[in-house]
Amino acid sequence: MKLGDKIQHLRSLEGELRGLKRALSKSEMVRLIREEQGSSISVAYLSQLESGKRPHMTEATRELLASFFRVHPGYLVSDPEGYDTQLTALPPPPEVRVDEWLNRSADEFRSQDPELAESLERLGRHGRTRELIVLLAALTDSPALVDEMRRSVATKPKPRKSPNTKNKTTKTPTRKKATTGREGSKK
DSSP, rough: OOHHHHHHHHHHHHHHHHHSOOOHHHHHHHHHHHHHHOOOOOHHHHHHHTTTOOOOOHHHHHHHHHHTTTTTTTGGOOOOTTOOOOOOOOOOOOHHEEHHHHHEHHHHHHTOOOOHHHHHHHHHHHHHHHHHHHHHHHHOOOOOHHHHHHOOOOOOOOOOOOOOOOOOOOOOOOOOOOBBBBTBBBO
């Protein structure tokens, strides 16, 4: 939206807010600014701003109009070409989108390839998914390293479940103490 369009829009809103059921005229606006703000702006200058003949205004004029319309001074500039005034949510960061993609893919492969589905899910749960995928891509440049890793993972001892066997307690034979009778002899 161009600066001139914004000023016209604000004049229209201000007229409605003041109960006029129409936009403030330029001369009414100039008079109200003088009365309420204690400063002045000319009708000719206001016309030039609205028509676009003057695409910029001084900082003092911007502050004066912002105060009168009760808007932030930064609003009173022309928006850049292609600027969208609609608020939109930012897309999630790439890491989140990759995790979501991995989880969707895991669901897709679950019945066909459970091992692949489980691997995709594990990647999606990992806190540094992007880093893992970049490393995986780098591995494709080094087949020897891939083979070495495959051997390392294949020979890695898997934790064994201990069978449910009863713990047999073996009794260690205890030595009987030599007892001394009244006679002082050992038995």
